[in-house]
Every structure is written in C-alpha cells, then in structure tokens.
Amino acid sequence: MADTHSVIGTQNKKGQTFTDTWKMMHEAPRTPSFFTGSEVIKEALRRASCDVMIAYPITPQSEAAALIGELFAEGYIGDYFRGESEFAVMSQCAGAAFGGARVFTTTAGPGTMRAMENFPMWAGARLPIQMIVTCRGINSPLSIQPDTLEIAYLLNTGMLVWHAETAQDFFDWILKGYMVSEEPDVHLPLALCCDGFFVTHTKDVVNLTPADMCLPPYDPYRSPVPCMDMECPPVRMMRDPFVMKSNYISYATHASWQQEIWAAIERSRKHSIHWLNGLIDTEDIDQEIMIVASGTAVSQGREAIRLLEDEGVRCGLIKIKTLRPWPEEEIREATKNAKHIFVPEFNVTGWLAKEIRATIPNPHRVHAGPHVCGGMTMPPEIIVSEIKTTLGMKSFSLAGRGS
Amino acid sequence: MSKERIKISEDLYDIMPSDYQDLVKSATYGKEDRGWKDIGSSKELIEQHSLCAGCPESMAFRYILASLPNPEDTVMVGSTGCTSLVFPMVAVHNIHSLFGNQNAIASGLKRALSVRFPGRVKDVVVLAGDGATVDIGLDMTLQAWFRQEKFTTICFDNELYANTGGQESGLMQKGFVAKMAPVGKLFDKVRLPEIARESGCHYVVNCTVSKPSLVEKVIRNAVHIAREIGPTYLQLYTPCILEIGKNSMEGLQEMRDSEKPAERFAYKEYVSEPAKQLLAELAAKDKERKAAAKQLAGQA
Amino acid sequence: MYNVAQVIDEKCTAKKGCRLCIMYCPEANCLDLNSGKMVAEVNIDRCKGCELCVVVCNAAKHEAILMQAVSATGQLMSKKGESAALGQAYQG
Amino acid sequence: MSQYRVLPGPEHFLPPAAASMGIFLPNPGEAHINGVIVSEEKAYEEAARQFLMAKVPTIFPGPLVLWAWNEKAAKKATAIRHLYNTLKECVQPGQMAMLIPMPDYRPKYPKINPEVEINPNHPNLTIWHNKIDCCMFVGVHCHQANLSLKIIRGGTSCYTIAMCAQAGHEDAMLSFRDASVEKIMKLADTVKRLKGTVQPRQTSAKSGSSN
Incomplete structure (x- = not known):
C-alpha cells in the first residue's frame, strides 16, 4: 500500500521532487512565462505526476492534447494514446481510473456532448478524473467558435465543475484540482472549463512553479470505493453492481447512491475554499x-x-x-x-x-x-x-x- | 494480489460467512495448472447468481473462471446484459460501466495497471454479450484490436439481445424472426471472427462451451497470448434457451447441434505466427515442469 | 415449491471417475464431489432444477439422478430416492 | 453553522444526505456528534456511553479489516476483536454485544442472512432482524459506509458510529476520522472505564425492530 507522505522529498524518474502541494503552490518561487493557454496546460501537466492521459482531436483543445503527447515522449506521463472518439476516450479514462491511475483528458463542444453518457458514470463510480473542457459551440450549424452552452449540460452530471478565467487560473487549478477531487470524502471527477480560443489560443503572462517540483502521486487506496487492481479487498467485487430490481430496497440504494454523489460535491466545498481561496x-x-x-x-x-x-x-x-x-x-x-x-x-x-x-x-x-x-x-x-x-x-x- | 494476500484477518476469521472461508481454504488461486478438473472439488470463483435455470452462460462462466491462469492477478470487464447478473458474484475484481464500452474500459485499465505494476503480471479479460461486442460497442471492440491492446475479448454469443427480451442482434442468424426483426433478420450473421483476424487479433476461436476441456484450453491460450503479444478474441456460443424456445435441460444439446461441421459454431481457430511460437514455448515449459514434478514424486 | 436434483448414491459412478453431472451443471458448487463417499452430491440451496444433470447421467445410462420436490424452505418433501406423494408436488 | 442535526431515525421516506444539509466533516484531531464538531476526547466518551446504553451494541467490520491485505489491516482486526471482547465484558445481563461482518458490497437481497452479515445496499434488514440499537462501522469503504449510514438513518432508530480511516462520515450520529489501532484501543479503554456508570436503556420501544 503506497504511502503518499513517505514519497515527499524523493525524486521521480525525471528528477522532479515530489513536493507537498501547498508548499509547491504557495511557497515555491514562481517564474513569469509568456505562454498560450494550451502551453500552460502542458506546463501544469508536467508537474502533475499524471499516470495516464488520453487524447482525441477536436478544436480548440487539440493543441493542448498534442502538447501533452510531447510530455509523454519526454517521459513525464505514464501512458498516453489517442482514442477513437470522445465517448471511447472518456470510457478509457474511466478504465484507467478504475485501475487506480491519476487520469487527465481534454475535450470541447461536440466532443463533450458525444461523451456525455460517461460523465454521470464517472461521478457515480467516484472516479477522480480531471477533464479540461475548452468550450465551443455545440449546436448545428457547426461552429468551432467559443460558446459556453456545454457547461449547462455538465452542471447536472455529478462532476465538480470549475470555470477558469485566465491561463493563470488554469495552471493553478489543474494542480489544485487534483488535490480537491482526490480527497477521499470528495473523490469525484472535475470538469475544468474555460472559454475556447480566448484562453487556449491567446498568450498571457503566467507565473509557473519550478519545473523540478511535482505533485505527490495519487494513492488509490484512500479511495472511497475499492480500486480494481486485485490488490485490495473485497476480492469478490464488482464496480458498480446494478441495483435495479423492482423493489423499494433497490430504489432506496440507488437514491442514496445518487445523494451520496451530491453530498460529495458539497464536501468539496471545504477543500475548494482552502485551495482556491474561496469559491468566488x-x-x-x-x-x-x-x-x-x-x-x-x-x-x-x-x-x-x-x-x-x-x-x-x-x-x-x-x-x-x-x-x-x-x-x-x-x-x-x-x-x-x-x-x-x-x-x-x-x-x-x-x-x-x-x-x-x-x-x-x-x-x-x-x-x-x-x-x-x-x-x-x-x-x-x-x-x-x-x-x-x-x-x-x-x-x-x-x-x-x-x- | 498474490495468493498469500487473499486471506482473512485471523482475529475476525470466525465471523466471516462460510462462502468466504471456503474461498480462502479451497479456491484454486495461485494453482499453476488450474482448470476445469478442479470443478466439484474446490470452491469455485462464482457464488450463487440469478441467471435462468440451465443457462449455458452459467456453464461458460464456470469453465472460464476455473481456467483463468492467474485469477489472483486478473481484472475482468463486463458490459450491460445477462452477464452482469453474474459478475457481482465473481471472485476477481470486475467492472461494469456502460453498455458497449467494455473494450475502451479495458484499454484504459490495462494501461493503468501496466503503469502502476511494471514487470508484474496483471491480466485483463473482457467478457460481454454479442450486442455489446458487435453492435453498440463495435467501434471500441475493433479499435482496441487495431491498437494491439494486450487483453482478451470474450464474446458470449447468444445471437440476440437476451436481457432486454430477445431482440435482433448483429450476430443473429439471417432469417431468424425476433423482436425488432418481425419479418426475419434480413442480413447475415456478422463474421466477427474473421474481422478479428483482419483487425490484428493474434488468437481467434469460434466455438461452443459444450466441452469444458476445450474452453480451458482456449482461455489459457487467449490469456497468455494477450499477456505477451497482443489482442485475442473468443466467440463462444451460449444459447439463450429462453428466447429460442428450448427447455432448461436442452442447452447442451443445442450447443452440440451447432458445433457440427458446417454449422455456425464448428470449431474454428486462428493463431498468428508469433502466437504459435509462444504456445510452443509454453507447451515445452509445461512439459519440462511436469517431468520435473514426476521426477520429484519418483524420488519421494 | 419446486424440484431439485438428487443423486442416488448406489447408482452414482463417481468412484469410477465419472464427473458428467459435476461438469455440466450450470451452477457453481451445486453438484460437488463428496470425497468421503466418492459420490456426487447436490447442494439443494444452489440447485435451480434445470435437469441437465439428469440428461447427461441418463445419456451415459447411469440413471443415478432423480428430480425431487422441495418445500419453499428447501426441505426435501419425501425421502431421497422416493417420489413425493400424489398431490404433494405442488402444494408448496 | 447549519441548524440540522444528525439524529437517530427513522427520518423521512428518503432522508437527505447530511452533507447536503450543511453538515461539515471534522478536521484532523476532531470528531463530530450529531453533526456538531467536538474534540476527539468527547467523542470517545459519547461513543462508549452509547455502546453501554444499548440493548444490542454491535460492531460492523468491513472488508478493509476483515481481509489481512496488509499488516495494518490485520492489526486493526485484532484491535476490533479486543473492542468487541471489552464490550461483551462490560455490558450488563440483558444487553448483548454483537460482531457482524460486512464482507462485501454486492446486493444480496433477498438471499441475505441477516444473522451473519450486513450489506450496504440493505443494512436495515440486519439492524431490524437483530434489534440492533447502536452500531459502529469500521473498515468499510467510505462510499459504501455512507450508503449504509443513510439507509439506517432513514429506516431505523439505530444510533450509528463511524470509526473512519479517512475523513469521517456526517451521516453517522458520531464519527471519528483517521482511525488507527490506537484509536480503536482507546475506545475500548473508555468503554472499560465507563463500565457500571451508564445505565442500559430500559425500553426497546424505539429499537430498530419496532420501526
């Protein structure tokens, strides 16, 4: 069983030091850099100790997803591949998270909508996946331009939904986002949204944390549900069994389960206030x-x-x-x-x-x-x-x- | 998880329900040559479930769970359907997420386990019905094979949607009259085994589950090849006796009838060249191991 | 009230190596080998009464398995090997 | 602070999750009673008192301690057994301490045997059957523990305690957090110390089975 605290101060294979996140975000020196939003996503991921990133091209997130591929080639990400569609990608993310990995992905607009069936499943299964949503138009006629309508659909999935204003928000929130969503009392997916192009494709001055510091790794054994790796009990375990017999007992289980997801969102309040210095x-x-x-x-x-x-x-x-x-x-x-x-x-x-x-x-x-x-x-x-x-x-x- | 870690805390052993005590005492975790012959004298990795009486899918589950080479390090992925009535009762970790996305889930899972446990065996096995594999999930089934994902895909082919009440599926025979095929199915049974071969699977078998020894062999081969080389695919006929109008004791005969030469489930096998080589190496090692054991027994 | 399989010990050929019913029973640990008596044995609680074991046993001409009525609480309604009295079968 | 209090049920057709009623979890070093943050010391006293007052004080160990999947788990199991033995010694005639496992999380209705196990999807069945009026969850994954605690609060009057290894449970009437062998042993010590000072509840009119 991995002990997160014991790795702090040690180095990963890229020579980065696993650092207490609060110290890394609040005390470590920051370097002003002039980057596009997409490049900032890459820089955040470089420091995120991410196990698996899964990509699929869709404007305007394609550049960020491709840049993270470069990070993988450099050895900063455990595994990386291009899935076949957003629906498949979000399921692949789920599979990786079921297996105890820290997972990252990005999508936008019609991709968010195509993948939508996955999001309540992610939340119901308590998978702390982080997904960047670079919002764009979703309705016909086709548009690749900025439009935040898709957020309306994400609000009722059971995911945490944050809305970044600037690239600086993005950089900080990607890293802090994992700290909130991986808390055992929260343990929910996070949709970290921004307005496509306005944030992803413009350059801005962003203060970066040192590149030789990274987040402590994710510990799947603090999860509120068993990790599916055959390393933890119970050995007879299905994630997540149906409760759909036509009787009150099944209804009550399902109802309580749903309430628990929304309760977990409420619990994220305390942690979000701590890390984001308030919700507003x-x-x-x-x-x-x-x-x-x-x-x-x-x-x-x-x-x-x-x-x-x-x-x-x-x-x-x-x-x-x-x-x-x-x-x-x-x-x-x-x-x-x-x-x-x-x-x-x-x-x-x-x-x-x-x-x-x-x-x-x-x-x-x-x-x-x-x-x-x-x-x-x-x-x-x-x-x-x-x-x-x-x-x-x-x-x-x-x-x-x-x- | 090594077999040694599948154990009950000593101080709470006495309060554990007997099925778990049995599991720890006599299940075949960690047994090197486990197989269908352990059935009847060991605790099986399946508990009581709610499939229909006589369902051939139940038989298939027994043989598969008895034959997985490393159940203590295997994670299974299911999909929506009758199989999800059994999976909660299976004593290896398994995942249900959505309908049809099982090969996508398995792709992410296998990669996560490879990142987290480098150098260790962690087998992933997908087991889903024909609707999930061939219709709603076909893109993800094929794409996992194109990407050469290292896990086994098993399709329980009952040639229709059983769990929703017997609707037409892509693997249904042409002409069969079913719900949503009111004048009979108008196109041929999808030739997924052939497609699997062309899509990059290194081991493909099409058969019924009428012979446990055969199921054992193909499961072991499929898992070993997937572990070392690349994707493998098994299409197993598990007729839905309810929806084809058979009685509860007629499932076995239905399978035997369907595996005759020229029938839909006559045994068909494809093994890629690298897979053939691996199987030969495994067979040689097995022979060596058995000879050594024999010698050891002789000395004793 | 329903029927479950029962093995007639005297007719069972498990000691000669037969495993047909154990092998083909669809349910896990429903027909197990009693290694003391060396006969197949039905776990009544797990038997769904499909009769497939009867089919395979009879096909091998052993005819060692009968279907017998059990009560809703899982008790055999007559002695093993004897059929239930007329009218008893569906009383529950 | 929220006016809501997490009290024994039965509460509503479908009780709300306490977190949605504004109840926050304790910070490290704290516990909560009825949704009010208290010192851990106070929680030990109250938990021990509730155990000693109950007709059927019960411990529900979950998979994380039932299985010896690591050294820590096996040690916790030993501590839990000790707590149970202490409870048995400290209760008076007419009270009956129980130790009932939650071995896994798969729905088992209608085949569950409520005498030998509890299940997170229908924990009320075990509470009702055994007339359990005070229980403690330990070693249950948090999600499943929360399901259980809420269903119990919805359908029974059982007093619930959570000995949680993570952040605690607002859906319990009393919750510890960061549970360890030491904390379980300390609760056992407190039960022992309070032995004889707490009168068992006289009537079972509000016990689980009556609801």
Whole structure:
C-alpha cells in the first residue's frame, strides 16, 4: 500500500521532487512565462505526476492534447494514446481510473456532448478524473467558435465543475484540482472549463512553479470505493453492481447512491475554499450594481466596470470560480446590497443567470445579459450599454451587438 | 494480489460467512495448472447468481473462471446484459460501466495497471454479450484490436439481445424472426471472427462451451497470448434457451447441434505466427515442469 | 415449491471417475464431489432444477439422478430416492 | 453553522444526505456528534456511553479489516476483536454485544442472512432482524459506509458510529476520522472505564425492530 507522505522529498524518474502541494503552490518561487493557454496546460501537466492521459482531436483543445503527447515522449506521463472518439476516450479514462491511475483528458463542444453518457458514470463510480473542457459551440450549424452552452449540460452530471478565467487560473487549478477531487470524502471527477480560443489560443503572462517540483502521486487506496487492481479487498467485487430490481430496497440504494454523489460535491466545498481561496472572488460588493460572471466574461465585466467608472457609475464584480459546488451562500452574501445584478454570458440560454436567480432572494434583480454566442466576442461596451439602458441612462447602440 | 494476500484477518476469521472461508481454504488461486478438473472439488470463483435455470452462460462462466491462469492477478470487464447478473458474484475484481464500452474500459485499465505494476503480471479479460461486442460497442471492440491492446475479448454469443427480451442482434442468424426483426433478420450473421483476424487479433476461436476441456484450453491460450503479444478474441456460443424456445435441460444439446461441421459454431481457430511460437514455448515449459514434478514424486 | 436434483448414491459412478453431472451443471458448487463417499452430491440451496444433470447421467445410462420436490424452505418433501406423494408436488 | 442535526431515525421516506444539509466533516484531531464538531476526547466518551446504553451494541467490520491485505489491516482486526471482547465484558445481563461482518458490497437481497452479515445496499434488514440499537462501522469503504449510514438513518432508530480511516462520515450520529489501532484501543479503554456508570436503556420501544 503506497504511502503518499513517505514519497515527499524523493525524486521521480525525471528528477522532479515530489513536493507537498501547498508548499509547491504557495511557497515555491514562481517564474513569469509568456505562454498560450494550451502551453500552460502542458506546463501544469508536467508537474502533475499524471499516470495516464488520453487524447482525441477536436478544436480548440487539440493543441493542448498534442502538447501533452510531447510530455509523454519526454517521459513525464505514464501512458498516453489517442482514442477513437470522445465517448471511447472518456470510457478509457474511466478504465484507467478504475485501475487506480491519476487520469487527465481534454475535450470541447461536440466532443463533450458525444461523451456525455460517461460523465454521470464517472461521478457515480467516484472516479477522480480531471477533464479540461475548452468550450465551443455545440449546436448545428457547426461552429468551432467559443460558446459556453456545454457547461449547462455538465452542471447536472455529478462532476465538480470549475470555470477558469485566465491561463493563470488554469495552471493553478489543474494542480489544485487534483488535490480537491482526490480527497477521499470528495473523490469525484472535475470538469475544468474555460472559454475556447480566448484562453487556449491567446498568450498571457503566467507565473509557473519550478519545473523540478511535482505533485505527490495519487494513492488509490484512500479511495472511497475499492480500486480494481486485485490488490485490495473485497476480492469478490464488482464496480458498480446494478441495483435495479423492482423493489423499494433497490430504489432506496440507488437514491442514496445518487445523494451520496451530491453530498460529495458539497464536501468539496471545504477543500475548494482552502485551495482556491474561496469559491468566488469579489470586488467592491458594497455597490448597488453588480456584475456576476464566470470565465472570460469576468475579464470583460472588469473592463466594463472601468469604463463605467469614467462615466461616474460605480459597479461591483463577483467572479464565480466553482459552478459545482455552487457558491450559493457566497453569492447571497455578496449580492445582498445589490439592486441590479448583471450576468454577462457567452451562450444563448443564460444558464448562469438562471442558477443565480434560483438561489438568491429577490431574483428579479437579476438581468440575464448581455449574451453573446456562436463565437462572438463580448466588447465591454455592450455590458456598459446593457447596464446604462437598464438604469435609464442614455446609451449609444453598438452595431452588431448580440442581445 | 498474490495468493498469500487473499486471506482473512485471523482475529475476525470466525465471523466471516462460510462462502468466504471456503474461498480462502479451497479456491484454486495461485494453482499453476488450474482448470476445469478442479470443478466439484474446490470452491469455485462464482457464488450463487440469478441467471435462468440451465443457462449455458452459467456453464461458460464456470469453465472460464476455473481456467483463468492467474485469477489472483486478473481484472475482468463486463458490459450491460445477462452477464452482469453474474459478475457481482465473481471472485476477481470486475467492472461494469456502460453498455458497449467494455473494450475502451479495458484499454484504459490495462494501461493503468501496466503503469502502476511494471514487470508484474496483471491480466485483463473482457467478457460481454454479442450486442455489446458487435453492435453498440463495435467501434471500441475493433479499435482496441487495431491498437494491439494486450487483453482478451470474450464474446458470449447468444445471437440476440437476451436481457432486454430477445431482440435482433448483429450476430443473429439471417432469417431468424425476433423482436425488432418481425419479418426475419434480413442480413447475415456478422463474421466477427474473421474481422478479428483482419483487425490484428493474434488468437481467434469460434466455438461452443459444450466441452469444458476445450474452453480451458482456449482461455489459457487467449490469456497468455494477450499477456505477451497482443489482442485475442473468443466467440463462444451460449444459447439463450429462453428466447429460442428450448427447455432448461436442452442447452447442451443445442450447443452440440451447432458445433457440427458446417454449422455456425464448428470449431474454428486462428493463431498468428508469433502466437504459435509462444504456445510452443509454453507447451515445452509445461512439459519440462511436469517431468520435473514426476521426477520429484519418483524420488519421494 | 419446486424440484431439485438428487443423486442416488448406489447408482452414482463417481468412484469410477465419472464427473458428467459435476461438469455440466450450470451452477457453481451445486453438484460437488463428496470425497468421503466418492459420490456426487447436490447442494439443494444452489440447485435451480434445470435437469441437465439428469440428461447427461441418463445419456451415459447411469440413471443415478432423480428430480425431487422441495418445500419453499428447501426441505426435501419425501425421502431421497422416493417420489413425493400424489398431490404433494405442488402444494408448496 | 447549519441548524440540522444528525439524529437517530427513522427520518423521512428518503432522508437527505447530511452533507447536503450543511453538515461539515471534522478536521484532523476532531470528531463530530450529531453533526456538531467536538474534540476527539468527547467523542470517545459519547461513543462508549452509547455502546453501554444499548440493548444490542454491535460492531460492523468491513472488508478493509476483515481481509489481512496488509499488516495494518490485520492489526486493526485484532484491535476490533479486543473492542468487541471489552464490550461483551462490560455490558450488563440483558444487553448483548454483537460482531457482524460486512464482507462485501454486492446486493444480496433477498438471499441475505441477516444473522451473519450486513450489506450496504440493505443494512436495515440486519439492524431490524437483530434489534440492533447502536452500531459502529469500521473498515468499510467510505462510499459504501455512507450508503449504509443513510439507509439506517432513514429506516431505523439505530444510533450509528463511524470509526473512519479517512475523513469521517456526517451521516453517522458520531464519527471519528483517521482511525488507527490506537484509536480503536482507546475506545475500548473508555468503554472499560465507563463500565457500571451508564445505565442500559430500559425500553426497546424505539429499537430498530419496532420501526
């Protein structure tokens, strides 16, 4: 039985030192680097002590998945291969996780949808797989452009769902994500989402931890369910047996099992707060006007606030980092002074606005918008315009605005 | 897990249900030449399950579990269907995840076990029905073979969807009238054994489970070849007596009828050149081992 | 109430090496070899009553296995080797 | 802090998972009673008291200790046996300590023999059959332990204790975390120390079998 703590301070075959994750993330020196989001994913994986990565090409995650292949060729990843479809890849990830490996994969848009049957299975089977989702359009007609609609579908799978704003978030959260999702009381898959292209294909300054430090390895014997390697009891063990006889006993087992998955998401709250320094970030929450957003909409909101300030309108900001667990209490508290809550989103349905409306008092305060979709950018001016229009201020109309 | 680790804590031994005490006392984990002959005098690696009375699939499970060369280091992967009524009762770790993705699960599993236990034997064996293997899961079945994944795929071919009530499947015979084939199946039984050979399998067998000694042989070959060389495929006829209108005691005869020359399940075998070489080496070693044992017995 | 297989010890040829019923029984550890008496023995709790053992035993002309009624609690309803009384078979 | 308390059931048609009611797990060095974080010391006292009060105090060891799959597991098994023996010595006539294994996790209904085992998919059957009014889980994988604890809280009035080797269980009425041989032995010591100071429950009106 592997003892995680005993390996700290020792070296892996690449000469990296297994390092206490808190020290690595918070105390070790950081080197500013100018990288694309895809390159940042690679750099995070270099330090993640990942056993198995499985890849499949789909824009805009292909570059990241290919770069991790280079890491494998360099010897940083235990095994790596290209699967035959997203459905198969997610099942291959499950197989590797059932076998006690730390697993990583990436997907996007239609790939997420094709693989969807796997995600509630991952969660129900308590497999702490990490999956990067570089969001893009999913509906016909085909689009490869940024659009976050697929997140709406992931929210009810039982996975942890985090939404990164920047490449720096990505770098830190990939590594911290394993720490949260591998906790025995959580032990759930993590969908780490970002807005495709905006994060993956733009360059940004990212502060990297030392390349000669890496995460302690995953210990499958702390899992809340038996690892399928014939090394642990019980020897007579099926993962995961049917409970579908037509009787109340079977229903009760299945119902309790489902509740346990959502309970595990709740338990991730404590660990997520610890590692991410809270489930939300806030700026200026005393204001009566608040922008609440996740992903790159946060950056656009921040810019809109600067523009509004020039016109004498003060506005606060809430950045939602984790969508599952949902920061209900935090959002309630941070919006308690708000008279108007604006929720800019990169999708047509406004799923984030719906989530917020469902959990705060006086939900009529929520203005679902502005929305853009289908790959549109969201100029800060349209957020400004939306806010000013709602406040009854005169606002010029931006040609081609989306909502 | 070595046989030595399949043991009950001494201080709690007396409270363990007897089936587990039996498992530790008389199952054939760790026995070098385990096989169907251990049946009847050892604790089998299957507990009571809820398959129908007389189901040939039950027989197949017995022979396979008795013949796995290293059950203490074997992980099995199943799929949705009748087999998943037995798998919870099987005394090797096994996985059910979704319908049809068994070869994808096994690909990830085998690679994870290879990363985690380098240099150690960890066999992976897939066992699924024909719907899972040939219809819904065909892409993953074939792609695992294309990639030369080192595990064994066993298909329990009952020529229909049994668990959902007898619908047409790709391995069903042409002309058979079934649910979803109301005027009889319109196309031929899919020739998966041939496809398996062309897809890179190093050992392919098509047969029934009417002879336990034969099942033992093909299982041992398939697992050893998969361990050392590459993918192997066994297609075993396990008729659904319920859906083809037979009585509970008629399964064996149905298999015997179907394995006659020119019938669908006449014994067919394909062995690749490297696999032939491996089998010859294994046979030589086996002979040597038996001779040594004989000599030792003679001295005693 | 249902039928299970019962081996008539005197007719069983296990001591001569016959393993037909043990081999072909679909259920695990249902027909085991009693190595003391050297006869095949049915574990009543595991027998689903498929009669395949009867078929293979009869085909070899040993005719050493009979189907006999058991109660819902798994008790043989008459002495081993004797058939249940008329009307008893389906009372449960 | 949540107003919810994790109390003996039966609670609802389908009781909520305690974590969804705002109950948090203890940090290292802590335990919880009814969902309220307490010192470990307090938890030893309360667990011992509950054992000594019960008509049928029962330990449910799971696969992680029933199997000697590593040295630590075998040692824990010895400690569990010691705790059981201590319980037997310390209870009064009319009380009956039990030691019932959870050997695996496959659903066994309707073939389960509730006298000799407990199963995470239908643990209430074993609780009802043996009229168990206080039990402790140890060596059960956390997921399966949580299934059991919740179903027990849903359908019985049994008091549940978790001696968990990981982060603990909010669905138990009392939970330790980071369980070790030492912690199990310390609980046995506490039972011994409190022997004779706790009166067994007089009535079994709220015992598992009545619900």
